Amino acid sequence: MTPISRSIFRSRPILRSVRSAMIAGSAALALAAASAGAAWAAGTLRIGMTASDIPLTTGQTDQGGEGQRVMGYTLYNxxxxxxxxxxxxxxxxxxxxxxxxxxxxxxxxxxxxxxxxxxxxxxxxxxxxxxxxxxxxxxxxxxxxxxxxxxxxxxxxxxxxxxxxxxxxxxxxxxxxxx
Incomplete structure (x- = not known):
């Protein structure tokens, strides 16, 4: 083998890794595109927020600005x-x-x-x-x-x-x- 053919031969595992990554990336994009349609499907809307406590029973949202933004603005006029x-x-x-x-x-x-x-x-x-x-x-x-x-x-x-x-x-x- 010539030095050039040896370097190509040695780079085939790298090419396989790059090719595998491209295939995996394409599959991930296809999956994301297919999932995007499901986001518009009718059903139950669940809202997640970074707060960890149960809101007060006296009517005031808690958890600072996050609780006010997620709960207060959507539930209270x-x-x-x-x-x-x-x-x-x-x-x-x-x-x-x-x-x-x-x-x-x-x-x-x-x-x-x-x-x-x-x-x-x-x-x-x-x-x-x-x-x-x-x-x-x-x-x-x-x-x-x-x-x-x-x-x-x-x-x-x-x-x-x-x-x-x-x-x-x-x-x-x-x-x-x-x-």
């Missing part, structure tokens, strides 16, 4: 929400539990929210301005009977600008911000 329906335009605020809101032109810290009528909680109780104030007291007013120290520790950080709030009428609530 806010007064207003960000419209994230389009990736190619800036997000705007849209109604949710509040049908409209106004900022006082003479005091831009004063927000008035008109609430959606006919909304019920899971237990059948009515959503109204008293429910908004009750829930804000649960997070922000330490002497309120429903104040929840653990829930406040997580929820208060999400609404640091709230200075005060009050019921105007059954379907109107006023929230005053710090700035």
């Amino acid at each position: 806010a007064l207003i929400e960000w419209d994230l329906s389009s990736a190619d335009k800036a997000a705007t605020l849209i109604p949710s539990l509040a049908t409209s809101w106004d900022i006082d032109p003479t005091d831009q810290t004063k927000w008035t929210f008109k609430l959606r009528d006919g909304v019920k909680f899971h237990d059948g109780s009515r959503f109204d301005a008293n429910a908004v104030v009750w829930n804000l007291d649960k997070l922000l007013k330490s002497d309120a009977p429903q104040f929840d120290k653990r829930q406040s520790a997580q929820g208060k950080s999400r609404i640091p600008a709230v200075a005060s709030y009050k019921v105007i009428d059954p379907l109107t609530v006023e929230i005053v911000t710090k700035t």
Whole structure:
């Protein structure tokens, strides 16, 4: 054998390894392509998250930002929400539990929210301005009977600008911000 034929002969195991890797890679791509169709099949959606604890039974999601992102935003409605329906335009605020809101032109810290009528909680109780104030007291007013120290520790950080709030009428609530 010549030195060149010896080097080719010696490289055949390498060629076989490269060929095997290419075949395995092609098979993996084909399997991934075939599996992609199954992802769109109808059935049960299961959501996995990196949190390891059971959510609180008092209504507040736990596990910090991850719990809020995965559970809070999908299970609970806010007064207003960000419209994230389009990736190619800036997000705007849209109604949710509040049908409209106004900022006082003479005091831009004063927000008035008109609430959606006919909304019920899971237990059948009515959503109204008293429910908004009750829930804000649960997070922000330490002497309120429903104040929840653990829930406040997580929820208060999400609404640091709230200075005060009050019921105007059954379907109107006023929230005053710090700035």
